[in-house]
Amino acid sequence: MTDSLILVQPGPEHEAAILDYIAEHKAAGEHKLNGGLGDFVDYASWLDRCQREHAGLWRDPEWDVPSGVFLALRECDNRLIGLMRLRLGDSPKVLDFDGHIGSGIRPSERRKGYASQLLALGIAACGRAGMTRVLVTCDHDNAASEALLRKAGGRFEDTRMEPDGNLIHRFWFEV
Numbered sequence: 001m002t003d004s005l006i007l008v009q010p011g012p013e014h015e016a017a018i019l020d021y022i023a024e025h026k027a028a029g030e031h032k033l034n035g036g037l038g039d040f041v042d043y044a045s046w047l048d049r050c051q052r053e054h055a056g057l058w059r060d061p062e063w064d065v066p067s068g069v070f071l072a073l074r075e076c077d078n079r080l081i082g083l084m085r086l087r088l089g090d091s092p093k094v095l096d097f098d099g100h101i102g103s104g105i106r107p108s109e110r111r112k113g114y115a116s117q118l119l120a121l122g123i124a125a126c127g128r129a130g131m132t133r134v135l136v137t138c139d140h141d142n143a144a145s146e147a148l149l150r151k152a153g154g155r156f157e158d159t160r161m162e163p164d165g166n167l168i169h170r171f172w173f174e175v
């Protein structure tokens, strides 16, 4: 059985865990990190932005909706298993390409059911924010993510092309 995950907002106490999480991805040859670390430069500025975003003091103009990054910690040992960004609103960029939930699982903890659990937690959080349906998307060539979304019961709607030509597959979930 997959151990339980809990969602927490990033704090100063998570610096070592985040740096280790990033290092593990780099060591695995993964340089594009999903779930809220895409533009990470240093911990202090990343944390500051996360905290202002959670407090509603700052919005990323890319989406222009209330949004926030959460750490998925394994409850039994506090290990950082994954990251998730929730986008709690409908802007053109959210609805066409990025969806309401973005997430990633650290390489050493994949294929254990954590992404499925994290997706369920994210959909529930969207529900608590008043949403009745949730969009989750993936790149056309991300077979793992597409398989995850289909297995979780996502309803495929269509494929849309980003301005740079990248194709995005869009899946809807009822809350």
Ligand SMILES: CC(C)(COP(=O)(O)OP(=O)(O)OC[C@H]1O[C@@H](n2cnc3c(N)ncnc32)[C@H](O)[C@@H]1OP(=O)(O)O)[C@@H](O)C(=O)NCCC(=O)NCCS
Residues within 6 Å of the ligand: 034, 102, 103, 104, 105, 106, 109, 110, 111, 112, 113, 114, 115, 116, 117, 137, 138, 139, 142, 143, 144, 145, 147, 148, 149, 151
């Ligand atoms: C995609 C990702 C989140 C899946 O995380 P995970 O914890 O391994 O997923 P789960 O263990 O919950 O897998 C659920 C199902 O998804 C499918 N799946 C997951 N990884 C897969 C893979 N590498 N190949 C094929 N199917 C896969 C399987 O159907 C799996 O069920 P099964 O293990 O019973 O066969 C993870 O590979 C990841 O973080 N990738 C990099 C970031 C990313 O792509 N994020 C998503 C962006 S939209």
